[in-house]
Amino acid sequence: MKAMVLTSFGGPESFELREVPKPVPQTGQVLVRVHATSINPLDFQIRRGDYPDLVPLPAITGHDVSGVVEAIGPGVTHFAPGDEVWYTPQIFIGPGSYAEYHVASESIIGKKPASLSHLEAASLTLVGGTVWEALIVRAALRVGERILIHGGAGGVGHVAIQLAKAMGAQVFTTVREENFEFARSLGADVVIDYTKEDYIDAVMRETGGRGVDVVFDTIGGDTLSRSPDALAQLGRVVTIVDIAQPQNLVQAWGKNASYHFIFTRQNRGKLDDLSAVIAQGRLRPHVGAVYSLADIPLAHARLQSPDNGLRGKIAIAVDPSLMP
Numbered sequence: 001m002k003a004m005v006l007t008s009f010g011g012p013e014s015f016e017l018r019e020v021p022k023p024v025p026q027t028g029q030v031l032v033r034v035h036a037t038s039i040n041p042l043d044f045q046i047r048r049g050d051y052p053d054l055v056p057l058p059a060i061t062g063h064d065v066s067g068v069v070e071a072i073g074p075g076v077t078h079f080a081p082g083d084e085v086w087y088t089p090q091i092f093i094g095p096g097s098y099a100e101y102h103v104a105s106e107s108i109i110g111k112k113p114a115s116l117s118h119l120e121a122a123s124l125t126l127v128g129g130t131v132w133e134a135l136i137v138r139a140a141l142r143v144g145e146r147i148l149i150h151g152g153a154g155g156v157g158h159v160a161i162q163l164a165k166a167m168g169a170q171v172f173t174t175v176r177e178e179n180f181e182f183a184r185s186l187g188a189d190v191v192i193d194y195t196k197e198d199y200i201d202a203v204m205r206e207t208g209g210r211g212v213d214v215v216f217d218t219i220g221g222d223t224l225s226r227s228p229d230a231l232a233q234l235g236r237v238v239t240i241v242d243i244a245q246p247q248n249l250v251q252a253w254g255k256n257a258s259y260h261f262i263f264t265r266q267n268r269g270k271l272d273d274l275s276a277v278i279a280q281g282r283l284r285p286h287v288g289a290v291y292s293l294a295d296i297p298l299a300h301a302r303l304q305s306p307d308n309g310l311r312g313k314i315a316i317a318v319d320p321s322l323m324p
C-alpha cells in the first residue's frame, strides 16, 4: 500500500511517499481501507520533532480515519467488512492514518455518520473528540452559561462553537474580522477580532463586567494566566495546548476558578455521542481545503503558515476519487 512516511524530524520535506506492507488485523482489530484523513497541528508538531522519544522513525503519522472495513481479526464483534467507520488512531501507539490502510482496535472505532462524506468525517474525529472531552466531560458546560472559545475559525474552534451552541450556551469567540460571518454562521453570539481588541475588554463590556463561565483555550501563550480576568465566579478554564512556559495563576484564586488540562483520549463512546448531535443537524465539520495523499507535505506547510486563509479543517483525500 502507499503511505506517507516520516523519515526524519524537520520540515515538510521530511516526508516520503513509499510503498509499505499492508497491515494485517490481529485479535480484536479491524483493517480499514482509509478513504480520507486530515491534518492536525499535532501532525506538524510530531514532524518537526516535538515528541522524538514517542515517535520512532521511520513513522506513519496522521490522526483521523474515515473509511470502510476491509477485514476483521479474530474476536471482533461490532464490525463486518463493508461497514463505513471513523476514528482517531491511538496517539503515539502504532502507525497513523497517512496511508491507504490502517488497523485499529475495534474499541476505538465508531460507525461513520451516514450524513457526512468521508472528507467531512475525517475532519471531525480528533477535533470532535477533543471538544467533547473539553466542553461536556471536563467543563460540564450548562444551558445558559457563557463560554469564550479562542480560535473559533480553526479546526477545534469551529466545532466547539457548534457544540457549545447545541448545549444552549451563549458563545463568545475570538477570530479575525474576515471570519466574523463564518463564526456567526456556526452559532457564535459575540465575535471578537483578536487582532484589534483585547478579548478581556470585549468580554467584560459584553457581559456588563460579569465575565464568562468557561474559557476554552486553543491558542496557548498567556491565556491561562489572563483567563481569570475574563471569568465569572466559579469559572472554568479548559486548555488543550501544552505550554512550556510557567504561568502565574494567582488571579484564579479570587474567582474560585478551576483549570482542566486535556490530552485527548480515544473511545467509541465519544464518536457515538458526536454522531447523535450530527443526526440532529447541530454539528457539521467545515472542510476548508482538500489535498491528496501525495501532497501531505504541501498541506502541512499550509496549516503551519500564519496567513493560511484557512477555515475549519484540511482534509486529505486518500482515495483519489474524493479530490474535488
Ligand SMILES: NC(=O)c1ccc[n+]([C@@H]2O[C@H](COP(=O)([O-])OP(=O)(O)OC[C@H]3O[C@@H](n4cnc5c(N)ncnc54)[C@H](OP(=O)(O)O)[C@@H]3O)[C@@H](O)[C@H]2O)c1
Binding pocket: 040, 041, 042, 126, 127, 130, 150, 151, 152, 153, 154, 155, 156, 157, 174, 175, 176, 194, 218, 219, 239, 240, 241, 262, 263, 264, 265, 303, 306, 308, 309, 310, 312, 313
Ligand atoms: N490536547 C489535545 O488533545 C489537542 C487536540 C486537538 C488540538 N490541540 C491543539 O489545539 C490547538 C488548535 O488546534 P486546531 O486544530 O484548532 O488548529 P488550527 O486549525 O490551526 O486553528 C487554530 C486557530 O487559532 C487561531 N488563532 C491563532 N492565534 C490566535 C489568537 N491569538 N487568538 C485567537 N485565535 C487565534 C487561528 O486563526 P488565524 O487564522 O486568525 O491565525 C486558527 O483559526 C493546537 O495547538 C493543537 O495542537 C490539542
